[in-house]
Amino acid sequence: xxxxxxxxxxxQPANADASPDVSPLRDYLRSVLLGKEDRIDLVIACxxxxxxxxxxxxxxxxxxxxxxxxxxxxxxxLSRVQCTPDLMPADITGFSMFNQKxxxxxxxxxxxxxxxxxxxxxxRTTPRTQSALLEAMAERQxxxxxxxxxxSPTFFVIATxxxxxxxxxxxxxxxxxxxxxxxxxxxxxxxxxxxxxxQREVRDSNGANNGEDRKASSPLSxxxxxxxxxxxxxxxxxxxxxxxxxxxVEASRADESVELGVSPRGMMCWQAIAQAxxxxxGRDFVTPTDVADVAQPVLSVRLxxxxxxxxxxxxxxxxxxxxxxxx
Numbered sequence: 024x025x026x027x028x029x030x031x032x033x034x035q036p037a038n039a040d041a042s043p044d045v046s047p048l049r050d051y052l053r054s055v056l057l058g059k060e061d062r063i064d065l066v067i068a069c070x071x072x073x074x075x076x077x078x079x080x081x082x083x084x085x086x087x088x089x090x091x092x093x094x095x096x097x098x099x100x101l102s103r104v105q106c107t108p109d110l111m112p113a114d115i116t117g118f119s120m121f122n123q124k125x126x127x128x129x130x131x132x133x134x135x136x137x138x139x140x141x142x143x144x145x146x147r148t149t150p151r152t153q154s155a156l157l158e159a160m161a162e163r164q165x166x167x168x169x170x171x172x173x174x175s176p177t178f179f180v181i182a183t184x185x186x187x188x189x190x191x192x193x194x195x196x197x198x199x200x201x202x203x204x205x206x207x208x209x210x211x212x213x214x215x216x217x218x219x220x221x222q223r224e225v226r227d228s229n230g231a232n233n234g235e236d237r238k239a240s241s242p243l244s245x246x247x248x249x250x251x252x253x254x255x256x257x258x259x260x261x262x263x264x265x266x267x268x269x270x271x272v273e274a275s276r277a278d279e280s281v282e283l284g285v286s287p288r289g290m291m292c293w294q295a296i297a298q299a300x301x302x303x304x305g306r307d308f309v310t311p312t313d314v315a316d317v318a319q320p321v322l323s324v325r326l327x328x329x330x331x332x333x334x335x336x337x338x339x340x341x342x343x344x345x346x347x348x349x350x
Contacts, residue, residue: 028335042249045071047301048096055092056085058216063210064303066093070248071255071299074204074292075180077145077195080193082185084209088117090141090181097137097248099177103107106148112155116165117172130167135159137173138245145182145190153199158181160202164277177248197283197327204292205320251302258298259308267311269293270344271318275326278343280336283327293321311346 045067052063060336069076070093078086094101104115117133134140135156159165163174182203184195200206212220239297243251270289276284285293296315304313316318 028208044247049303051096051242052089052092054210056089056247057219058212059085059209062207064300065205065207065317068296068299068303068317069204070179071302072204072292072295073252074295075182075202077200077203077206078181078209079186079206080183080210080303081331084211086181086183086209087141087143088151089209090139093179093181094137095202097138097177097243099175099245099248101139101141102134102137103143103218104134106142106144106146106152108147108149110148110152112152115152115155116159117167119168128168130170130172132172133165134322135165135174135178136172138177139179139181141181142180144185146184146195148193150193150196153193153195157183157199159168169346175245177245177252197325200324201286201288203324204296205317207320255299255302256295258301260294260298261308264309264311264314265294267344267347268297268314269270271314271340274340274343275322275336278340280329281326281340282329282333283325285322285325289321289325295315297319315341315346 049063049067052067053060056063066076066089078089080086090103091101092097104110115133116135117131119128119130121127122129138295145156155165159174159178160180160339163176163178164171165174165340166172180203184192186208211217272285272293275281278284293314294309296317297309300317301307301309301313318341319334319337322340323333326333326336328336
């Protein structure tokens with residue numbers, strides 16, 4: 024391919040200070056959740072893109088540990104909600120209560136007023152309560168009694184659901200799923216990681232390391248995170264890469280086995296994740312490989328298929344669109 028104004032250059036100057044800024048957080052999370060380096064990078068990309076994370080995984084695989092580590096790693100406040108069928112929307116957003124002494128209504132903030140919120144087993148609670156998260160996730164604010172209340176600018180939701188136990192569950196509707204940037208499965212650690220987990224548990228039980236040392240060495244502040252999120256948004260997307268992304272989105276909508284393809288909101292989310300992924304790789308521009316690397320977690324949360332596995336549909340869509348050439 025001849026070089027031209029439309030040629031994607033792979034020799035652009037790398038964003039040299041992006042990777043060192045992110046690396047301490049990456050190293051910190053890897054020291055907490057062992058043996059899951061590839062998952063950690065995707066989680067950080069989700070955080071940098073200002074998206075939200077859905078963990079579709081088995082119990083005991085480190086979901087809560089990951090949420091706590093993220094909050095510690097950015098010196099943020101963590102809230103946790105165990106979702107049950109009797110959970111009410113006000114239990115998520117907060118409520119106003121009349122103070123007999125002051126003779127005024129006082130607002131009592133809910134768990135969404137945190138920097139990191141863990142909604143454990145979100146599909147256990149009713150659709151009404153699930154929808155209470157919609158405004159918070161999309162707008163980073165909640166409206167109580169007609170009054171808007173802004174949330175933390177770094178508000179990050181990690182929701183979990185159990186993929187094998189459907190008894191008493193309320194599947195998340197497509198409108199709710201589309202609010203999540205990516206869906207991941209952490210999975211079980213490998214043998215070496217499990218050995219390290221056991222050794223660390225022995226040390227912790229003996230008081231050698233109770234987690235406070237790790238928290239004290241948290242690498243970032245909330246201001247650092249906001250600066251990194253702004254930097255991720257400025258990562259360049261060449262017109263040919265944007266066209267490649269649009270072609271993939273349109274292929275998802277045209278696929279005969281896909282009932283619901285990628286929405287415009289999903290397309291913007293895909294680009295944002297690819298920008299953050301490129302930044303994690305130390306570049307200030309997105310390549311077609313970045314788009315492809317994050318396709319599975321981005322598409323798995325928003326494709327609705329007709330009897331076919333989502334993974335097979337994603338593979339076919341990605342193989343149906345040739346990546347643009349570049350130098």
